[in-house]
Amino acid sequence: MIIGVTDEKEDVVDKWVASKKKTGYPIVILDGELEKVLGVPHFPFNGVIDPDGKISYAGDSPEGAIKKAMKAAKSGSMWPKKLSGAASLLRSGKIGEAWGELQSIKPGDLDEREKGIHEKFVTYVTEVSGSAVKAAEELLKKEMLYAALKKAESIANAKPELPATPDAAKLVGDIKAAPMFDLEMKGGELFAEAFEAEEAYEFLDAVNGYKSVIKKAEGTKIAALALKAAENLINKGMPGYSAVCEKCKKAKRACEKHAKAVKL
Numbered sequence: 001m002i003i004g005v006t007d008e009k010e011d012v013v014d015k016w017v018a019s020k021k022k023t024g025y026p027i028v029i030l031d032g033e034l035e036k037v038l039g040v041p042h043f044p045f046n047g048v049i050d051p052d053g054k055i056s057y058a059g060d061s062p063e064g065a066i067k068k069a070m071k072a073a074k075s076g077s078m079w080p081k082k083l084s085g086a087a088s089l090l091r092s093g094k095i096g097e098a099w100g101e102l103q104s105i106k107p108g109d110l111d112e113r114e115k116g117i118h119e120k121f122v123t124y125v126t127e128v129s130g131s132a133v134k135a136a137e138e139l140l141k142k143e144m145l146y147a148a149l150k151k152a153e154s155i156a157n158a159k160p161e162l163p164a165t166p167d168a169a170k171l172v173g174d175i176k177a178a179p180m181f182d183l184e185m186k187g188g189e190l191f192a193e194a195f196e197a198e199e200a201y202e203f204l205d206a207v208n209g210y211k212s213v214i215k216k217a218e219g220t221k222i223a224a225l226a227l228k229a230a231e232n233l234i235n236k237g238m239p240g241y242s243a244v245c246e247k248c249k250k251a252k253r254a255c256e257k258h259a260k261a262v263k264l
Helices: 010-020 033-038 063-072 081-091 095-103 112-141 145-156 165-176 181-199 203-216 221-235 246-251
Strands: 004-006 027-029 046-049 055-059
Touching (some): 010 027, 055 063, 081 112, 095 145, 181 203, 181 221
Parallel strands (some): 004 027
């Protein structure tokens, strides 16, 4: 696992992230709390942890020492083989499927360490599924039907049922009963792609993506949201913004050189 850490100001970090588009790992702005949680004296700091959770190395030594420690440490996944399937499903956000995998495992087939991890997985899935349904309910209130369905559907279909399954199933039923459901789903998928472009600072692509939603899902709730999103970016002067242009970054909008005129 890689965690980027810095003590720089948020606007500086935002600019750096924008210039990279995607870093591939989370970046934390230090406030003293992370060091306490991880139990490290400072950053950068290196550690090697084996699959059993044993710290086989911790310190500031150069790369050669770290490689040596990794070679000497026990290799393998941090999750027991019997629980690797559930772990993989959880990493993919497939909560309902992970629950089914966990419930198919017989406690009698697990050793003490495996039982402990299994219990933690069960607790985690139970808690996160409840939170996911609440998040889906909020998305539905914002008329984002596609996003709400994606959040709730896996939990609604969980076999055996999760504690949150009845609420999720009711929510899914309400979504599927909505007018123009199929078109809402088509538009919602396009909206998600446009929003992803916006998050990556690809504002021109985002506006064009929102325009596609407006055209292809005309008359839907998601089309109305896409119109607002596109208008917001255009009014802020974002189409054409370049993450590597100092003038764009300073103005927090597309500079005269990079600005693109877009009509809805």
